[in-house]
Amino acid sequence: MQFRPLMKDSRTILTNLIIFFLLMCGFSVCLAAPLPVQLAGFAFRGNSCQIEQYYPFVSEVDKEKLDNGQSVLDHELSEKIKNIQLKNIHLITDKYSNLEAPPLTLACCLDNEMVSREEYVDGYKIVIDLSAQILLFDFTSFKLIACYPFSIQLIHFSKLKPTDEIISKMIRNLLLSNKYEINLLDEFTHVLANVEIKKFYGGAMQVTDVIIEKKAMPFLPEKFKKHSRDFETFVAQNFGKYLSKNQSISILPYTKGYSIGNKMAVRFSNAEVFHLKIPDPQFAIQLTIRGFKKVFIDEKVSGSSWVYGAFAHVSITQPLLNKSYLDENVKNGVVKIIPALQKSVDEWPIYQESLMGCDVGLFDKLTKYLSEKTEYKKVKEVLARCR
Amino acid sequence: MQINLFFKIMIVSFLLLFVPVNGNANMVTKQGVGQVTYKGWGGPSAKVKQQAIAKAKLSALNRFIGTFDTSKMSNFEKVRNEIESQIDHYIIDYKIIDDLTDKNAKIYRIVVEATINMSLIEVAMRKSSAVLQVSSNDRSLVGAVFVARQVIARKSFNARVTTVSDDDQAEKESEQSSGNGNKAKYSNEYHKTTIKKSGGSTLQKSDQIEYDVSSSESFNTAMSDILDDAGYQIVEAAFLEDESGGLVNVQDFIKDYRYGDDISGKTRRNAVKGCRNVGVNFFAIGTLDVGAKDVDPVSGLVRISVAVNGKVLDLRKRFPRTIASVGPVQYYGLGSDQRSASLNALKLAGEKAAETLVAKLRAKGIQ
Numbered sequence: 001m002q003f004r005p006l007m008k009d010s011r012t013i014l015t016n017l018i019i020f021f022l023l024m025c026g027f028s029v030c031l032a033a034p035l036p037v038q039l040a041g042f043a044f045r046g047n048s049c050q051i052e053q054y055y056p057f058v059s060e061v062d063k064e065k066l067d068n069g070q071s072v073l074d075h076e077l078s079e080k081i082k083n084i085q086l087k088n089i090h091l092i093t094d095k096y097s098n099l100e101a102p103p104l105t106l107a108c109c110l111d112n113e114m115v116s117r118e119e120y121v122d123g124y125k126i127v128i129d130l131s132a133q134i135l136l137f138d139f140t141s142f143k144l145i146a147c148y149p150f151s152i153q154l155i156h157f158s159k160l161k162p163t164d165e166i167i168s169k170m171i172r173n174l175l176l177s178n179k180y181e182i183n184l185l186d187e188f189t190h191v192l193a194n195v196e197i198k199k200f201y202g203g204a205m206q207v208t209d210v211i212i213e214k215k216a217m218p219f220l221p222e223k224f225k226k227h228s229r230d231f232e233t234f235v236a237q238n239f240g241k242y243l244s245k246n247q248s249i250s251i252l253p254y255t256k257g258y259s260i261g262n263k264m265a266v267r268f269s270n271a272e273v274f275h276l277k278i279p280d281p282q283f284a285i286q287l288t289i290r291g292f293k294k295v296f297i298d299e300k301v302s303g304s305s306w307v308y309g310a311f312a313h314v315s316i317t318q319p320l321l322n323k324s325y326l327d328e329n330v331k332n333g334v335v336k337i338i339p340a341l342q343k344s345v346d347e348w349p350i351y352q353e354s355l356m357g358c359d360v361g362l363f364d365k366l367t368k369y370l371s372e373k374t375e376y377k378k379v380k381e382v383l384a385r386c387r
Numbered sequence: 388m389q390i391n392l393f394f395k396i397m398i399v400s401f402l403l404l405f406v407p408v409n410g411n412a413n414m415v416t417k418q419g420v421g422q423v424t425y426k427g428w429g430g431p432s433a434k435v436k437q438q439a440i441a442k443a444k445l446s447a448l449n450r451f452i453g454t455f456d457t458s459k460m461s462n463f464e465k466v467r468n469e470i471e472s473q474i475d476h477y478i479i480d481y482k483i484i485d486d487l488t489d490k491n492a493k494i495y496r497i498v499v500e501a502t503i504n505m506s507l508i509e510v511a512m513r514k515s516s517a518v519l520q521v522s523s524n525d526r527s528l529v530g531a532v533f534v535a536r537q538v539i540a541r542k543s544f545n546a547r548v549t550t551v552s553d554d555d556q557a558e559k560e561s562e563q564s565s566g567n568g569n570k571a572k573y574s575n576e577y578h579k580t581t582i583k584k585s586g587g588s589t590l591q592k593s594d595q596i597e598y599d600v601s602s603s604e605s606f607n608t609a610m611s612d613i614l615d616d617a618g619y620q621i622v623e624a625a626f627l628e629d630e631s632g633g634l635v636n637v638q639d640f641i642k643d644y645r646y647g648d649d650i651s652g653k654t655r656r657n658a659v660k661g662c663r664n665v666g667v668n669f670f671a672i673g674t675l676d677v678g679a680k681d682v683d684p685v686s687g688l689v690r691i692s693v694a695v696n697g698k699v700l701d702l703r704k705r706f707p708r709t710i711a712s713v714g715p716v717q718y719y720g721l722g723s724d725q726r727s728a729s730l731n732a733l734k735l736a737g738e739k740a741a742e743t744l745v746a747k748l749r750a751k752g753i754q
Contacts, residue, residue, distance in 0.1 A: 048687035049684040202482070203484060265685055267687075271686075273685055280418055282485075320418055320484075321487050321498045323485060323487045385484075
């Protein structure tokens with residue numbers, strides 16, 4: 001008779017344990033659930049009054065609206081995101097003003113539109129650079145959490161004089177079609193699919209300073225000689241892009257001379273402007289462009305071979321601790337054959353390739369080596385903290 | 388009963404996991420560095436590292452406090468010891484960024500990023516203020532009048548230009564004649580020099596401006612909220628009018644501010660007299676200039692500026708003296724139209740002006 005109550009208690013305890021187990025299973029499922037993130041859409045870095053001045057062609061495309069009032073860029077971005085598998089986030093693409101929206105917000109923020117047109121004997125060379133960043137920020141505190149820079153470049157040769165109308169069409173195609181087999185929004189989705197979006201990151205890196213030494217100045221194109229600050233930003237953005245891409249880390253935007261009170265203005269397609277607070281970086285990167293040099297290596301009937309070298313200095317420090325993780329002069333060269341019949345050579349694109357070209361450039365190579373080579377052990381530890 | 392309790396605990400624990408935690412409630416993150424000199428050859432011990440972390444937390448707090456203005460800093464100084472002794476209560480979280488050991492100098496350094504609960508620091512400062520050390524019945528009353536004005540008509544005058552010119556003429560004539568018998572020679576020279584001098588002055592008369600003056604509700608509410616939260620008991624001037632026998636008269640303030648840039652001495656003297664008659668020991672006067680609308684270059688929205696001037700007078704002694712003042716300082720409000728931009732500007736100006744006044748009143752220990 002004493003056995004029954006014991007049985008009853010055992011059963012109850014067992015039932016409770018099963019319920020507890022099931023609840024914990026439910027909890028585990030909840031923990032593994034993807035992080036809800038709101039998609040804010042396409043945006044421009046800068047004040048409202050600067051948008052048309054800084055991004056004359058993309059801002060024109062942004063003015064195109066669908067019947068429902070949505071910008072074509074926002075629409076295209078939402079459509080492209082639907083087709084990708086995201087690692088650990090659930091992206092909400094509903095209307096931005098939704099009150100139920102989670103605080104974590106994601107945007108594709110254009111930060112550079114650069115068009116250069118060069119006249120040659122047989123036509124025109126057009127180079128279009130579009131740079132942007134994946135911005136992850138907290139909508140309640142307007143604090144920037146993570147930033148993944150990316151860019152596309154189109155080099156095109158045309159026999160027709162590249163008028164603004166032609167450039168406008170080309171940029172529209174770089175945003176809304178796949179005519180040139182590169183597309184800024186495709187690049188956005190590609191980068192987004194490969195990074196780990198989190199609510200908190202262990203650390204943050206930022207290019208805090210770019211110095212252009214006097215020796216480098218004569219090699220720069222006129223537009224950068226006149227506005228050296230634009231070149232500093234261009235260098236910082238490109239280094240950040242490769243570091244972020246090659247090491248899968250977030251890198252805070254370069255703000256020297258551009259932000260007031262460490263805030264960054266971002267204007268969305270619906271004309272809303274946010275001032276995002278940029279947190280202090282835990283690790284600071286200083287870049288110095290020391291100069292450029294070409295060295296003759298060989299000559300044949302068909303032409304001559306030259307090495308175009310880019311020289312820089314890179315340092316990574318913890319500012320408060322005054323601890324250095326990397327402090328090194330670095331250089332890189334690309335070999336170029338100049339055909340004997342070619343009378344003049346535009347050398348800047350080759351130097352640029354040597355400094356920041358994809359796969360062959362100094363920045364791309366160095367940022368790949370940082371986790372591969374043993375001499376960069378300290379940097380590797382820093383990178384691990386920032387992931 | 389035990390089973391029910393067990394079940395309830397599990398359910399509650401499970402549900403608690405889904406309670407949203409607002410991790411951003413007035414949290415500030417700051418980096419701080421801590422340095423400790425150690426002894427011995429074995430490197431920094433765990434104890435030394437803990438000491439360095441504690442110092443780094445204090446350094447983070449100090450770097451944050453460094454952003455305070457003088458009045459707020461002086462209020463913080465009153466509670467500094469209390470906060471520093473319970474640093475872990477105010478720094479809710481920290482993460483180690485990196486450390487460095489200088490084995491030759493035997494110095495261990497560490498950098499942490501601390502999350503500081505700003506709300507708790509505000510509460511500690513508020514608790515320490517003199518006004519909260521006394522019961523609400525013993526707190527002094529602060530009479531207040533805030534008037535806002537906006538340009539409704541502007542009469543500009545053309546510049547009055549006075550030109551003065553002066554012509555000086557100098558004439559010189561000379562004759563010469565000579566002869567040698569057969570021939571006679573005669574010459575005549577005439578010189579006329581004219582010097583023109585011109586000058587004058589331009590007189591530009593100031594614009595004649597007419598304002599629409601009113602008692603600003605948005606400003607009043609924003610300001611009263613903050614002063615009230617800080618423990619100060621605000622009595623709007625409108626409620627003092629009857630009791631003071633009309634000496635405190637909002638209309639007098641409005642009338643003065645419609646054409647002039649300040650409140651007249653007579654109006655102020657009457658207000659002080661009226662306040663003293665009804666036992667109000669402090670009197671706050673604020674004037675606001677609402678600017679013309681323009682377009683905000685950052686957001687593209689309508690922008691309105693509000694310039695604030697304000698002060699609190701202590702009426703307890705024979706002559707009233709200013710114990711706290713703010714301005715002139717300008718704030719901007721943004722909105723989709725002029726009305727909303729104006730309301731936002733007045734609200735912001737009210738909040739900021741009140742925060743400054745409260746910090747100054749606390750620093751002077753006003754109850």
